[in-house]
Amino acid sequence: xxxxxxxxxxxxxxxxxxxxxxxxxxxxxxxxxxxxxxxxxxxxxxxxxxxxxxxxxxxxxxxxxxxxxxxxxxxxxxxxxxxxxxxxxxxxxxxxxxxxxxxxxxxxxxxxxxxxxxxxxxxxxxxxxxxxxxxxxxxxxxxxxxxxxxxxxxxxxxxxxxxxxxxxxxxxxxxxxxxxxxxxxxxxxxxxxxxxxxxxxxxxxxxxxxxxxxxxxxxxxxxxxxxxxxxxxxxxxxxxxxxxxxxxxxxxxxxxxxxxxxxxxxxxxxxxxxxxxxxxxxxxxxxxxxxxxxxx
Numbered sequence: 001x002x003x004x005x006x007x008x009x010x011x012x013x014x015x016x017x018x019x020x021x022x023x024x025x026x027x028x029x030x031x032x033x034x035x036x037x038x039x040x041x042x043x044x045x046x047x048x049x050x051x052x053x054x055x056x057x058x059x060x061x062x063x064x065x066x067x068x069x070x071x072x073x074x075x076x077x078x079x080x081x082x083x084x085x086x087x088x089x090x091x092x093x094x095x096x097x098x099x100x101x102x103x104x105x106x107x108x109x110x111x112x113x114x115x116x117x118x119x120x121x122x123x124x125x126x127x128x129x130x131x132x133x134x135x136x137x138x139x140x141x142x143x144x145x146x147x148x149x150x151x152x153x154x155x156x157x158x159x160x161x162x163x164x165x166x167x168x169x170x171x172x173x174x175x176x177x178x179x180x181x182x183x184x185x186x187x188x189x190x191x192x193x194x195x196x197x198x199x200x201x202x203x204x205x206x207x208x209x210x211x212x213x214x215x216x217x218x219x220x221x222x223x224x225x226x227x228x229x230x231x232x233x234x235x236x237x238x239x240x241x242x243x244x245x246x247x248x249x250x251x252x253x254x255x256x257x258x259x260x261x262x263x264x265x266x267x268x269x270x271x272x273x274x275x276x277x278x279x280x281x282x283x284x285x286x287x288x289x290x291x292x293x294x295x296x
Contacts, residue, residue, distance in 0.1 A: 025053055029053060048120070054116045054119070055113070055119070058109070062110060063202070069106045070102070070106050076099045077149060077152030104141075111133060111137045132274045135269060138266045147206070148205070149256050153252060170200050173199075173203040177196040177199055177200055180218075
């Protein structure tokens with residue numbers, strides 16, 4: 001999907017060079033930011049570019065996690081609930097470890113990107129403390145877990161209809177993003193809509209802010225929609241499933257509801273006690289220092 005986005009933009013001929021170019025620029029800016037022969041202003045300019053390169057790389061890792069780990073987690077849960085398990089103990093441990101790794105990986109990419117994005121905005125004021133990282137990780141992990149579980153449960157019971165539900169959510173989120181005021185380096189409508197489609201896919205699993213300013217009402221709307229979807233899919237599965245006597249029936253219901261409640265509690269505590277500033281940042285922000293900073 002990232003490749004498709006690059007293919008349809010003005011850089012479509014060179015998209016396969018992007019990782020190499022990014023790494024070279026990161027090393028170049030890093031070396032320049034440590035050079036004793038440069039003035040403080042020039043070192044600051046190059047260091048800020050290091051932070052922006054890091055934020056770009058973190059965003060790509062986040063996209064990769066949602067394109068690979070998140071669908072794999074849903075698929076692994078689906079297989080457990082639909083296939084007869086004849087695996088030995090070792091294979092069961094490997095399967096559980098793989099699911100746990102996917103969950104941890106998806107959650108951590110959200111933390112990593114959030115840290116990198118805040119660092120790129122304001123080095124001194126916007127960073128996350130150690131407690132902030134812990135609370136933010138728990139919040140995001142509790143957001144991803146119930147979503148993937150209910151998608152797997154719904155797929156196990158209703159099959160193809162799960163893809164229809166995801167498609168409707170994806171389309172609605174992409175349109176919702178298109179209605180927001182975004183700041184992009186590219187001004188073409190084509191590039192904006194491609195980006196909205198990509199972020200709309202991420203919004204299948206978790207919230208991402210794409211607009212500067214207070215996120216309160218946008219987050220409330222998004223979580224109202226996703227929580228409603230989670231509850232509806234869980235109720236439909238619980239009512240129609242033929243596995244009411246299986247061990248995972250009550251476990252699935254209890255796990256989903258517990259994670260949803262825990263997410264709300266941790267998220268409220270994070271914003272009340274730990275959030276580093278009242279300024280909200282967004283995935284579209286572009287405060288990369290200009291070359292004029294070299295002369296400051």
